[in-house]
Amino acid sequence: MTQLHTPKASRNQDTGRLSFIRPVSPPAVRFPVRGGTGGGTSRPAKGTFSTVPAPNKTARRSLLVISAAFLSISLTTPVALAAPRPSATPPAQMSTVGGARLGQAGTQVDLGTGAPVLPRELTARSWIVADAESGDVLAAHNAHWPLPPASTLKMLFADTVLPKFPKSTEHKVVSSDLAGVGAGSSVVPVHEGETYTVRDLWLGVFLRSGNDAVHVLSEMNGGVDDTVQDMQAHAAELQARDTQVVSPDGYDAQGQQSSAYDLTLFARSGLQKKDFREYCSTVRAEIPGETKKAKGKTVRGTFEIQNTNRLLSGDTDVPVYGGIAGVKNGNTTKAGATFTGVAERGGRVLLVTVMNPEKSERNEVYKETAKLFDWGFAAAGKVRPVGELVPPKSAVPPSGQPDATASAAEAGGTAAADGKAGDGSSAKPVSASSTDGSSGVGIALAITGGLLVLLAGGVFLVNRRWPLPDLVRRRTPRP
Numbered sequence: 001m002t003q004l005h006t007p008k009a010s011r012n013q014d015t016g017r018l019s020f021i022r023p024v025s026p027p028a029v030r031f032p033v034r035g036g037t038g039g040g041t042s043r044p045a046k047g048t049f050s051t052v053p054a055p056n057k058t059a060r061r062s063l064l065v066i067s068a069a070f071l072s073i074s075l076t077t078p079v080a081l082a083a084p085r086p087s088a089t090p091p092a093q094m095s096t097v098g099g100a101r102l103g104q105a106g107t108q109v110d111l112g113t114g115a116p117v118l119p120r121e122l123t124a125r126s127w128i129v130a131d132a133e134s135g136d137v138l139a140a141h142n143a144h145w146p147l148p149p150a151s152t153l154k155m156l157f158a159d160t161v162l163p164k165f166p167k168s169t170e171h172k173v174v175s176s177d178l179a180g181v182g183a184g185s186s187v188v189p190v191h192e193g194e195t196y197t198v199r200d201l202w203l204g205v206f207l208r209s210g211n212d213a214v215h216v217l218s219e220m221n222g223g224v225d226d227t228v229q230d231m232q233a234h235a236a237e238l239q240a241r242d243t244q245v246v247s248p249d250g251y252d253a254q255g256q257q258s259s260a261y262d263l264t265l266f267a268r269s270g271l272q273k274k275d276f277r278e279y280c281s282t283v284r285a286e287i288p289g290e291t292k293k294a295k296g297k298t299v300r301g302t303f304e305i306q307n308t309n310r311l312l313s314g315d316t317d318v319p320v321y322g323g324i325a326g327v328k329n330g331n332t333t334k335a336g337a338t339f340t341g342v343a344e345r346g347g348r349v350l351l352v353t354v355m356n357p358e359k360s361e362r363n364e365v366y367k368e369t370a371k372l373f374d375w376g377f378a379a380a381g382k383v384r385p386v387g388e389l390v391p392p393k394s395a396v397p398p399s400g401q402p403d404a405t406a407s408a409a410e411a412g413g414t415a416a417a418d419g420k421a422g423d424g425s426s427a428k429p430v431s432a433s434s435t436d437g438s439s440g441v442g443i444a445l446a447i448t449g450g451l452l453v454l455l456a457g458g459v460f461l462v463n464r465r466w467p468l469p470d471l472v473r474r475r476t477p478r479p
Contacts, residue, residue: 088125094144095241095261099387102143102261108386109139115382119371123358126260127368129376132268132342132349135389138376140260143387146242147355149258150330151186151209152266152338153250156243156258158205158279159270160234161221167199167275177216180224182251185211188305191290200287206279207307209330214249224248238265239390252334260353261389267327267340267351268389280326283307310366311341318363321370327351329365337365343373350376351389 096103109118118139126142137143172195181187188210190196196216204213218227227248235243240262246253270276284306291300307313309329311321323343330338336356343350352372357364390396 090142090145098390102387107141110384112382116378119375124354126355128260128264128353129372130351130389132351136385137387138383143261144242144259146257146259148335149250150332150335150338151250152263152328152330152340155266155270155328156231157248160231165198169198170195177219181211181215187212202279203285207305211249218248237392240265252332260355263340264351264353283313310363318366339365339369341369345377348380
């Protein structure tokens with residue numbers, strides 16, 4: 001059984017102070033985590049020795065010769081031990097989806113009267129601050145720069161796959177489910193031969209950034225290749241044109257990229273789903289462990305996992321952010337630290353995405369995100385938007401056809417106009433006895449058509465504004 005720790009049950013919520021939880025993993029040596037964040041368990045590297053005897057004089061000479069030979073080879077031979085870091089300069093031409101200014105390099109902001117200046121010491125290569133509901137982009141920096149996304153790509157994975165399986169669906173893990181998990185990946189861990197609910201697996205994806213859980217869900221979805229295709233198609237539907245999916249878990253892969261703009265689109269779309277909001281805002285949960293025999297009995301216990309989003313769970317140098325409600329973090333060798341967060345304050349919901357801070361200070365991605373949140377809440381209503389978060393393609397009227405909202409307004413205006421006589425007096429309704437059958441059908445069709453237009457307009461408005469009800473995580477504001 002999965003147990004969630006809700007805000008009311010948390011001392012953080014009741015007292016406003018942070019309760020620290022001991023790491024689930026034992027206090028052993030940890031290897032660098034790829035494909036997730038530092039909070040997850042990582043698979044140990046094989047062939048690691050605890051002690052190595054010191055070489056004698058002859059051995060040292062041999063080592064010098066071998067080292068020199070290896071060095072000469074390494075100067076002429078490519079080494080694929082670490083993924084290359086992306087260029088420190090944004091491309092000369094970037095996408096203009098959402099507005100021309102978002103395709104320009106550098107910081108884009110249009111301060112109005114009384115608007116605060118942007119925070120100093122922002123070192124991220126790319127970032128964006130947007131109103132989650134209206135879609136207004138308040139400020140951005142290299143918003144469309146395609147960069148490695150790390151585990152923030154799991155937002156697209158979840159938005160694509162989550163609706164396909166009821167949370168109570170059970171799945172028994174087989175070896176092939178875990179075959180494609182990359183070396184050094186962050187894992188839940190999920191154990192072969194054990195049965196998990198879909199809910200358990202999604203908690204592992206969001207809280208522990210578990211690549212093993214991603215691969216199990218991908219296999220349930222028809223396999224990794226099919227899932228990648230589904231994700232790419234969904235990215236196209238969301239108009240996320242900077243995104244190229246290679247691996248569903250965000251693991252460093254050649255050609256895999258996204259942008260701060262696209263990641264924000266993924267978060268905004270995912271937050272429309274109640275289960276997505278629940279998972280991404282959960283601080284900690286208990287999930288099933290491995291079945292073991294104890295005292296002649298077969299027992300399967302549970303273990304606790306904690307969300308590695310430090311603005312949600314807190315850390316020694318990062319307080320829980322007031323109003324935080326998710327979304328997803330990531331960290332890989334190639335991507336550096338990435339994070340997309342959503343927070344609410346005073347009835348306003350903001351989305352902030354930060355990619356790859358140059359400053360190497362611990363938890364820097366969360367610190368810069370918090371600064372941008374603070375600025376965004378203070379600047380909202382005092383800055384002129386520099387762009388917008390576009391709606392999905394399905395919410396955009398076809399070219400050459402009127403906007404659904406405009407059509408609804410026009411239909412309402414026409415009806416209002418027709419309801420008035422030329423002299424300004426109200427027109428009398430036509431009774432059924434004074435009309436023939438064809439007129440009645442025409443009226444019925446007109447009413448039905450009007451309702452459909454209004455419904456289409458309502459759907460479009462939802463996709464334009466996208467209210468975020470039932471944000472399950474509420475935090476007291478920071479002092």
